[in-house]
Amino acid sequence: MKFIKCFFIIIIPFFSYNSLCQVKEIGMPNIKNYKRNEYKGGTQNWGVDQDKNGTIYFANNSGLIQFDGSTWKTYSMPNNESLKSLKLDSLGNIFVGGNNEFGYFKPDNKGELKYFSVSKMVSKKDNQNLNLIWKIHIFNGEVIFQSFAKAFFYKNNSLRVLNAPKKFQFSFVVNNRLFFQDKVLGILEYKDNKLFPLKGTIFLNDKEIWGILPFKNNSLLLATLEEGLFLYDFNKVIPWKTDANDFIKKNTSLGGSIINNKFIILNSVLNGVVICDLNGKIIQHLNRQKGLQNNTILTSFIDNKNNLWLGLDNGIAFVNESSPFTYFGFGYNISTVYASVLYEGNLYVATNQGLFYHAWNDNFKEDVFKLVEGTTAQSWNVQVVDNELICANNRGALLIKQGKVAQVIDSRKGYFGFEKIPNHPQFFIGSNYDGFAVFQRTSGGFEFKYQVNGFNRSSRSFEFDQSYLWLKAGQSLYRMTLSEDLKSFSEIKEIHQLNNRFKKTGSIQKIGGRVYFQANNHFYKYSTEQEIFYEDKKLTALFKNIPNINELKEDSQSNLWYTYGESLGVLMKENNTYRKIDAAFSNLTGNLVNGYLSVNTINTKNIFIGLTDGLAHFDSKLLNGFVTKPKAFIRSFSFLDNTYIVNSNNQNKINNIAIPYSSNHVRFTFSSPTYENLENVQFSYQLQNFEEKWSNWSIISIKEYTNLREGDYVMKVKVRDSYGVQSEPSMLSFTISPPWYRHIIAYLGYLLIVCGCIYVVSNRIKLKIRKNKYYETIEQRRLYLEREAKIRYEQHKLEKEIEKLKSDKLQIKILAKDKELVNNSLQVVKKNKTLNSIISKLKEIxxxxxxxxxxxxxxxxxxxxxxEVNTDKSWKDLEKHIKNVHFDFLKRLKERYPTISPRELDLSTYLLMNMSTKEIAEIMNISNGGVELARYRLRKKLGLNKKENLIGFLMSI
Structure with a gap:
């Protein structure tokens, strides 16, 4: 059976769990199978027990298996021995036994289970015939490990041995009495450290007793392997001739257990497990066909909520016996259910595969539902109309009697449902795929009259109220009036909205014989006189705190069943008041047939609900105490390489644990020993001092936090079970120490360092001030000397400039004199020229x-x-003087242009002196054209282009 989580939380009174657990005779309880790939262990599970926190333990071929509702964990034995027995004490010690090994698991300081061997205390003599430890008991403060040859009594770290008189089979503790079966002496009772044979039990010597259970009148019920069940009143052994005994003799017994001294669980080798009452009547039979994954039941255990755990030859099974729900699914040949009804001793169920039935008084445990032949098609409804059973089938309207189709009333169209026509006692109307059809009951049976004209829309949601036929089709509401001859609709009015507040009609339903129109949980009735819809305030108030409903149906007990979203709820009528219940139905969420609310209330103990994959049976008498508040646990706390398993023994030690800052990456795992519908169990958590709000609900049971800052933290977790009920928060506090550089000692060190720095800086400042004063004096002296030196330098510079000015002035005078000298020299040249001319003239006389x-x-x-001409040396003196004056210029020019000729040097000097072409020609005794040619050659040698000034270039040299 598939279950989806509940979206809404109901507030109902919480009762203490009902100790008078009721095992239901009708239907199958929900079964959850765990395969070995889930629990990560071996195939066989020989023992089951539970600690006070609700954690379940299994003695498995692979060792000890632990299950806390969230995670499975396996603890191996030395040499990987398999376990055959298991028992827990009140201190949380887990005593286990295997082949030649027994001892106990105990949590260490970190909560991790560690194994301690007790068998090592056995002497070499007693250790020789140790063999398998099949049974472990806690009796009178001692732990008893029983093998076939011996029984070991362990207490206060000491061990004593009880040898079997001949050979032990098994041992049992019943009503605080310890019994052993000996292969020769029968059943022995252990009292005052001795074994006493019980009268009349030697009869059982050749029969293996796998179970001894308390029974009525202080007697015992003995379950043997192959010989069946026996009763023992401490005088004689007699067979228990019952259905349960017949079952065990046929299928072989592996013991059993008892539920509250009211119901007996019997394990079998071949055919699963049966639950019977104290009269031996089989109430339930669970096997592979009914949902178990294996038919061999090695052990059974009743947990603290009276639910059943089965250790199988291959796997583990959880049976939710405490639930008021049982189910008829595929094992009963039922699929999607649209409607059900009890009629003439048969329960009829309309499904997508046809109409099925089951005798109401027959045994539901073994039989399947039978198909009504001729209905193999979609059966939308099955109703009692005018004391006759009619099936609305895809094949038409079918009259059913005694599990058969007695009459095909109409086969031309498929039908959704039927209603009696008011004021026409012999007529009823049916909704079909093309509108409505009218039928009449006659002496020969039912007769199809005619298809009603005027309306051809199909709908299954219709009701008669007074003279109107009300129909909801799509988003519209129709008010229709049948004609007097019932052949047509004389009036059809489409109503788009009930009033200005609500534009859409949610549903139409008949409550207390009146038709109500629902919109957003507001309920209206129609006034024929005023032709208006008016609200029923009282009914609306009932649904004030309920989510918007989709459908509503009143059952035979005046209870109001409704669907919202994909969930189911009910207002149970109690003494003219209603009690809201919806948490109990949360496991049906998502499994209801959308648009087909199917609730068949036969009485308060027998309510059938249609599902997508079968039929649910609900006993409202078992509701009290069913929904209890779950418990949440912080299962483990990890940081760095440390992991603490939180349990009652170390809770106080782990609380307020200090974690170094280097390990500020923490991890938590959560659990809740709520084993019903685990896929819908959700957790919410909050880390105080880090998170302001609780997290969203999630099925994830692990949470990690990284890079937490130093400080005090409190981890809080709560659980919400599949019924939407929340637990009280579980809390674990811890502290993350600051890093060394943020520790209080570090801060004291920082303070000392700051104070030292202030002291050092203060002294350095004072020293610097003194040095600064000294250096300031020195600096002032230096500045004074620098200023004095600067003054002297400026004075010297000024003197230099004066000398330079004098030199420049002298140079200017020299150049002027040179110019004057050149002019004089030119005059002399002219004079000599004139004199030569005179000489020439004189020669001519x-x-x-x-x-x-x-x-x-x-x-x-x-x-x-x-x-006069021959003795005049003025030109030579002039040439010498010019060379002396311009010696540096001529030197630089010669260095830069080594190929320059002396003649070109002279020309350069004359050009530098800014002499005219004519003057140069006279001095150099060449023509003006010769000067220009010489200038051209000089420019070429100096590498000047036409645009460059020759005299400016020479002056730059």
Whole structure:
């Protein structure tokens, strides 16, 4: 059976769990199978027990298996021995036994289970025949480990041995009395450290007793392997001739257990498990066909909520016996259920595969539902109309009698349902795929009259109220009036909204014989006189705190059943008041047939609810105490390489644990020993001092936090079970120490360092002030000397500039003088030229015509002029002087242009002196054209282009 989580939490009174557990005779309880790949262990499970927190333990072939509702964990034995027996004491010690090994698991300081061997205390003599430890008991403060040859009594770390008189089979503790079965002496009772044979039990020597259970009148019920069940009144052994005994003799017994001294559980080898009452009547039979994964039941155990755990030859099974719900599913040949009804001793169920039935007084445990032949098709409804059973089937309207189709009333169309027509006692109307049809009851049976004209829309939601037929189709509501001859609708009115508040009609339903129209949980009736819808305040108030409903149906007990979303709820009528119940139905959420609310209330103990995969049976008498408040546990707390398993023994030790800052990555796991519908159990958590709000509900039972800052934290977790009930929060506090650099000692060190730094800085400042004063004096002295030196430098510089100015002035004078000298030299040249011209003219004079005295004077004059010309060295002096004055310029020019000729050096000097072409030509004794040619050659040698100024270039050198 599939279950989906409940979305809404109901507030109902919580009762203490009903100790008078009721095992239901009708239907099968919900069964949850756990395969070995889930619990990560071996196939066989020989023992089951539970601690005070609700955690379940199994003695498995692979060792000890622990299940807390969230996680499975396996603890191996030395040498990987398999376990055959298991028992827990009130202190949380888990005593186990296997082959040649027995001892106990005990949580260490971190809560991790550690194994301690007791068998090591056995002497070498007693250890020889140790063999398998099949049974473990806690009796009178001692732990008893029983093998076939011996029984070991352990207490206060000491061990004593009880040898079997012949050979032990098994042992049992019943009503605080310890019994052993000996292969020769029968059943022995252990009292005062001795074994006493019980009268009349030697009869059982050849029969293996696998179970001894308390029975009525202080007698015992003995379950043997192959010989069946026996009763023993401590005088004689007699067979228990019952159905249960027949079952065990046929299928072989492996013992059993008892529920509250009211119901007996009997394990079998071949055919699962049966639950019978104290009269031996089988109430339930669970086997592979009914949902178990294996037919061999090695052990059974009743947990603290009276639910049943089965250790199988291959796997583990949980049976939810405490639930008021049982189910008829595929094992009973039932699929999707649209409607059900009890009629003439048969329970009829309309399904998607046809109409099925089961005799109401027959045994539901074994029989399946039978198909009504001729109905193999979609059966939308099955109703009692005018004391006759009619099936609304895809094949038409079918009359059913004694599990058969007695009459096909109409086969032309499929039908959804039927209603009696008011004021026409022999007529009823049916909703079909094309509208409505009218039928009449006659002496020969039912007769199809005609299809009603005027309306051809199909709908299964319709009701008669006074003279109107009300129909909801899609989003619209129709008010229709049948004609007098019932052949047509004389009036059809489409109503789009009930009033201005609500535009859509949610549902129409008949309550207390009146039709109500529902919109957003507001209920309205129709006034024929005023032709208006008016609200029924009282009925609306009942649904004030209920989510918006989809459908509503009143059952035979005046209870109001409703669906909201995919969930189911009911207002149970009690003394003219209603009690809201919806948490109990939360496991049906998502499993209801959408749009087909199917609730068949036969009485308060027998209510049938249609599901998508079968039929649920609900006993409202078992409701009290069914929904209890769950418990949440912080199962483990991990950080770095440390993991603490939280349990009652170390809770106080783990609380307020200090964690180093380097381990500020913590991990929690949660659990809740709520084993009903575990897939719907959800957790919410909050880490105080880190999170302000609780987390969203989630099925994840693990939470990690990383990089937490130092401080005090409290981890809180709560659980919400499949019925929507929340637990009280479970809390675990811890502290994350600050890193060394944020520790209080570090802060004290920082304070000392700051104070030391202030002291050092203060002294350094004082020293610096003194040094600064000293250096300031020195600096002032230095500045004074620098200023004095600067003054002297400025004075020297000024003197230099004065000298330079004098030198420049002198240079200017020299250049002027040079210019003047050149001019004078030029005048001399001109003079010499003139004198040479005179000499030439004198040479041309014929002296022969002169007298001697004149001739003598003439010669004297000629000689005097020639002498003047020859003895004039002015040009040579000028050339020498010019070279001396411009020596540096000529040197630089020669260095830069080594190929320059002396003649070009002279030209450069003349150009530098800004002499004209004519003057240069006279000095160099060349023509003006010769000067220009010389200038051109000089420019070429100096690498100047036409646009560059020759004189400016020379001046830059």
């Amino acid at each position: 014929d002296t022969s015509i002169l007298d001697e005295s004149t001739k003598t004077e003439f010669n004297k004059l000629h000689k005097s002029i020639v002498k």
